[in-house]
Amino acid sequence: MNRPRVTQFFSKRRDRVIRYVGARLLVSVGLLFTLAFCLFPVLWQVITALKPASDLATVPPFFPTQPTLDHFHTVFTQRPFARILFNSTAVAILTTCVCLLAGTPAAFAFAKLRVPGQRGLLTGILAVSMFPPIAIVGSLFLLIRFLRLRDTWWALILADTTFTLPLTIWVLTSFFRDVPDDLLRAARVDGCTARQALWHVFLPVVTPGLTTAALLTFVFAWNEFLFALTFTATDASRTVPVEIALFPGVHEMPWGEIAAAATVVSLPLLILVVVAQRRFVSGLTAGAVKG
């Protein structure tokens, strides 16, 4: 290079500035596109829900000429939507309770005690969460009919447990493993039984894990469709996904109402995700990456 040193220094620096600005620009544009792709469908649904019926049959205009809450009103007054929301909430909460009650001691034992055949059992449990629900929906249907549980909450709770209990056990086991073994030893020295150790020593420590498992189970049960479609028949137990999938229309689909209902059921989840994002992320990656 026979260029004078000073200009070389400046050109190098300019290069770096250009590269830095270029990289920033690339990141910004990329983020913009990503957000547009991820958010547009959701926003469009909210916009649709706010449109008066006369606006639905034409695009453009893209935005409602006169925003209205009519569709929300119709959904709650002319359909049993409140009852269906109640079913969904009850099934999701009860499924979460069942999974935590059965899953917590199991996860504790897998992580901290010596269970005979432990590796095989854990692998088996993980395998269950991966098998296709369609493989058992037929026989579960016969079982539920035999137990006379058809069209009740308990049919759905039982069926949802097939997939949420393995998830709970898997997530909680990884949280229990992170607690040092010394804690159990210390509790034992103090005369605790394993059961007391779990209750008084470990549970307070793994509260974040319990929250994570509960959130994941709740969301899974809230969103579950195949079992709900098969085992429910009336408003007595029908859940939100089934209602939205089977939304009745006389001539044309009531798109405004579907959008309103969809907005109502997505809202709690969206709030949950933004508020408890870290919990979800730690739970999902704990199950996947560590395992």
Place this chain on the structure above:
Amino acid sequence: MRQRQNNDHPVLFVLPALGLMLVVAVYPLITTFWLSLRDEFPIFHLSCFVGLSHYVTLWNDPRFWQSLANTAYFTAVSVSAEVALGLGVALLLHQVFPARGLIRGLVLMPWFIPTVVAARLWEWIYHPHFGVLNALLLQGGLITTGLNWLGQPTLALHAAVVADVWKTMPFAVLLILAGLQTVPGDLYRAARVDGATAAQTFWHITLPWLVPAVGITVLFRTLDALRVFDVVYVLTGGGPANTTETLSIYTYRLSFQTLEFGYGAALAVVTFIIILVVSLFLQFLLRRVSATT
């Protein structure tokens, strides 16, 4: 003391969970195998043993082969798109920028929306007359007449793939992002000292380090895509002309629409075995690749 020890046996801790799994997973699975060897029409109280004849029928059933091909195509396209996009978005979200936590949360959103809602949302976007997709394409001059996205056999499966990618890409982002966060900063510093360019750093450090995370993403997404039901069922119901009928949808229709429980169970067993084999193969592959990098 002895009594107390017995009360505390580890097996007692896992018993409730295992009991439940026995009832809701193992027993139904065994029943499905058993059902697949029988003719079972619950409404007619008809039930008899037919051996392996359902499996023979299945082998000669063109609808089975078509649903298998649909499922394989759906899986291959959607999983590759999800992992490629997921990798790109994860790299983006790994950069430093303002409001990062909020933006990460927003990107994850589609994954938490009920699949049925996601399907409805896309169905409305795809609507042949009132859909925003046709409106935008028409305004942009990219098409001259609106397309029937879900009604045209060549388009419908691809439309379903797009909806699925939208819904599950965040999951790929999540897992790959977690992998990115485990790359030791020392490696990057060492590369900079050695004068590596950004491209070299990415190619020789970031990517090899991400292999396990990407592998697990592929594994999870593949198993999920092979059993796909909700999104396609709500979007197209398997139509037009069965061009979007997946294995799960065909099984569901057999069992609950034509009420051929036995034949449906045989297809369920075959689906189960296919997924099991693919799962074992992918895990084997993952172990091999992880061992060599």
